[in-house]
Amino acid sequence: MIEAHLKKLRARDDISTEEEEALRTMVSQVVDVPQDRTVIRHGDDLPHSTLLISGWLARVKDLPGGERQITELHVAGDFADLHAFTLKRLDHDVISLTRCRLALVPHQRLKDITENLPHLTRVLWLMTNVDASIQREWTLSLGQRQAISRMAQLFCELNVRLGVIGLSQNDSYDFPLTQVELGQALGLTSVHVNRTLQELRRRELIDLEGGRLRIRDLQGLKEIAEFDPAYLYMDKRPR
Amino acid sequence: MIEAHLKKLRARDDISTEEEEALRTMVSQVVDVPQDRTVIRHGDDLPHSTLLISGWLARVKDLPGGERQITELHVAGDFADLHAFTLKRLDHDVISLTRCRLALVPHQRLKDITENLPHLTRVLWLMTNVDASIQREWTLSLGQRQAISRMAQLFCELNVRLGVIGLSQNDSYDFPLTQVELGQALGLTSVHVNRTLQELRRRELIDLEGGRLRIRDLQGLKEIAEFDPAYLYMDKRPR
DNA sequence: CGCGGTGTTGAGACCTGTCAAGACGTGTGG
DNA sequence: CCACACGTCTTGACAGGTCTCAACACCGCG
Numbered sequence: 001m002i003e004a005h006l007k008k009l010r011a012r013d014d015i016s017t018e019e020e021e022a023l024r025t026m027v028s029q030v031v032d033v034p035q036d037r038t039v040i041r042h043g044d045d046l047p048h049s050t051l052l053i054s055g056w057l058a059r060v061k062d063l064p065g066g067e068r069q070i071t072e073l074h075v076a077g078d079f080a081d082l083h084a085f086t087l088k089r090l091d092h093d094v095i096s097l098t099r100c101r102l103a104l105v106p107h108q109r110l111k112d113i114t115e116n117l118p119h120l121t122r123v124l125w126l127m128t129n130v131d132a133s134i135q136r137e138w139t140l141s142l143g144q145r146q147a148i149s150r151m152a153q154l155f156c157e158l159n160v161r162l163g164v165i166g167l168s169q170n171d172s173y174d175f176p177l178t179q180v181e182l183g184q185a186l187g188l189t190s191v192h193v194n195r196t197l198q199e200l201r202r203r204e205l206i207d208l209e210g211g212r213l214r215i216r217d218l219q220g221l222k223e224i225a226e227f228d229p230a231y232l233y234m235d236k237r238p239r
Numbered sequence: 240m241i242e243a244h245l246k247k248l249r250a251r252d253d254i255s256t257e258e259e260e261a262l263r264t265m266v267s268q269v270v271d272v273p274q275d276r277t278v279i280r281h282g283d284d285l286p287h288s289t290l291l292i293s294g295w296l297a298r299v300k301d302l303p304g305g306e307r308q309i310t311e312l313h314v315a316g317d318f319a320d321l322h323a324f325t326l327k328r329l330d331h332d333v334i335s336l337t338r339c340r341l342a343l344v345p346h347q348r349l350k351d352i353t354e355n356l357p358h359l360t361r362v363l364w365l366m367t368n369v370d371a372s373i374q375r376e377w378t379l380s381l382g383q384r385q386a387i388s389r390m391a392q393l394f395c396e397l398n399v400r401l402g403v404i405g406l407s408q409n410d411s412y413d414f415p416l417t418q419v420e421l422g423q424a425l426g427l428t429s430v431h432v433n434r435t436l437q438e439l440r441r442r443e444l445i446d447l448e449g450g451r452l453r454i455r456d457l458q459g460l461k462e463i464a465e466f467d468p469a470y471l472y473m474d475k476r477p478r
Numbered sequence: 479c480g481c482g483g484t485g486t487t488g489a490g491a492c493c494t495g496t497c498a499a500g501a502c503g504t505g506t507g508g
Numbered sequence: 509c510c511a512c513a514c515g516t517c518t519t520g521a522c523a524g525g526t527c528t529c530a531a532c533a534c535c536g537c538g
Binding site for chain 1: 281282300302303322325326330331350353354357360361364367369370371372375376377378379382384425469470476478
C-alpha cells in the first residue's frame with residue numbers, strides 16, 4: 001500500500017528493513033475521499049499527516065479576491081503534508097483533484113521516529129526539502145519563464161516524478177487536471193492555457209486528450225522548458 | 240554571535256540550555272565574504288551549512304538565457320542552506336547581496352544533533368519548513384498578484400522577519416537591494432520595479448532611499464499586499 | 479576625469495488577461 | 509427518453525499590465 005512511497009524514498013537512499021517496518025506501521029487509518037474536496041484546511045490543528053496512496057492532490061493558496069494558486073501537485077507515494085508534522089498547522093489547503101485514497105499518519109508516530117530512528121528521520125526531512133526544491137523551480141517558472149516554457153516544464157517534471165513510481169510509461173501518463181486547474185498551477189488563465197496547449201500540440205510535442213498526456217517529442221519538450229532534472233534529487237546517496 | 244538565530248528559534252519553541260550549547264558548538268568557523276560573491280555554487284558537494292551572522296544573502300536560480308530569479312532572501316539569523324544537510328548539493332546558488340559574516344556548520348555536527356537531540360532536530364526541520372512556506376507565499380505572489388501587491392507583500396514580510404531579530408524598528412529597516420535585484424526577486428524588470436516603487440511612494444505607503452526602507456502606512460501596505468503573516472509561523476508551540 | 483553601476487523617464491511592442499459567445503458531453507429530473 | 513443545466517473546451521476581439529529599447533542624470537570610484 002505504501003509501495004509507491006517506498007519507491008520514492010529508495011530512489012534517494014537505502015531503507016533498512018527495520019525502517020521499512022516503521023514506515024508500514026506508522027499508518028493509523030486509510031480513507032477514501034471523493035473528487036474536489038478540501039482534504040486539509042489551512043489554519044486547522046493537524047494531528048496527523050497524509051500519505052497519498054492513489055489519485056491526485058493539490059496544495060492551494062487562495063487570495064481574498066478569489067484568485068487561486070496551486071503551489072504543488074501530489075501523486076501516489078507523496079506525503080502531501082509531511083511538513084505539517086513540525087508546522088502543526090498549514091498556511092495552505094490541500095484539495096483532491098480526483099478521487100483519492102489516503103493513509104493517515106499520526107504525528108505521534110512521526111515523533112517516535114525522530115526519537116528512535118535518526119537516519120529515517122533524515123530521509124523524511126529530505127523529502128520535505130525535495131518538496132521545497134520543486135517549489136523553488138515553480139517559483140523560477142512563474143517569475144522568469146513564459147507560458148509555453150512553464151507548461152513544458154511541468155509536463156517534464158511530472159514525467160520524471162511519475163516515472164519513479166511506475167505511473168509513466170513511454171513518456172505517457174494520466175493527467176486529470178482541467179484546463180482551469182492547470183492554469184491555477186501555472187499562474188495563467190484557462191483561456192491562455194487552452195491556447196498554449198494548442199501551441200504545444202501544433203509543434204507536435206505533446207498530445208493531451210481524455211485525461212491522458214502523451215509526450216511525442218521529449219527532447220523538444222525539454223528544450224522549450226530548459227528542463228534540468230537536478231532539482232528533483234533523484235540520486236541515491238547516504239543521508 | 241548566533242544570538243539572532245536563537246531569537247528565531249525561540250520565537251517558535253523553547254530551546255533548552257543543552258540545546259543552546261549544541262547550537263553554539265556546532266559552528267566550526269566564521270568567515271567574511273565581500274558583496275556580490277557566489278557563496279554556494281549549485282551542484283557542488285557541500286560539507287557544511289551556512290548560518291548568516293550579518294548581511295544579506297540570496298538564493299538564486301539562473302536560466303540559460305541569463306534570466307535570474309531570487310527565490311529567497313536571507314537576513315541575520317537565517318540558515319541559508321540548512322536544506323543542504325539532507326540534500327547534499329543544491330539546485331540553486333547562494334550569493335551575497337552585501338558584505339556578510341557567515342558561520343559554517345559541518346554536516347557531521349548536524350548529523351550528531353539528529354542522533355542525539357531529537358527535539359532540536361525537529362526544530363531545525365521546522366525551520367526548513369518555514370523556509371518552504373515563505374517560498375510558497377512567493378509562488379502565490381508571482382502567480383496571482385500584480386506588481387504593486389507583490390512588492391508590498393515582500394516589504395511586509397521583511398518587516399516581520401527583521402522585527403523578530405530586532406533589525407526593524409518602527410516599521411523601518413535597512414534594505415540594501417538594488418532595483419535590479421528587487422526585480423529578480425519579484426519577477427519584474429528593473430524598469431517596472433522603478434515605476435512600482437514610485438507608485439508606492441506616491442500613495443504615501445513607503446519611503447525608500449539610501450538603502451533604508453520606511454513604511455509610512457503599514458495598514459495601507461498590508462491591505463494592498465493582502466498580507467496575512469500566518470505563513471511565517473511566528474507562534475511558539477511544542478514541536 | 480572618465481567609467482560603470484544605478485536610478486529615471488518615454489514610446490511602443492508584446493504577452494497574457496478580460497469578456498463574451500458557442501460547441502460539446504454528461505448527468506439529472508420531469 | 510427528452511429537456512435542461514452545468515462544467516469544460518474553444519474561439520474571437522479587445523484591453524491592459526509589463527517588457528523592451530533607448531536615452532539621460534547621477535554618483536562613487538579608480
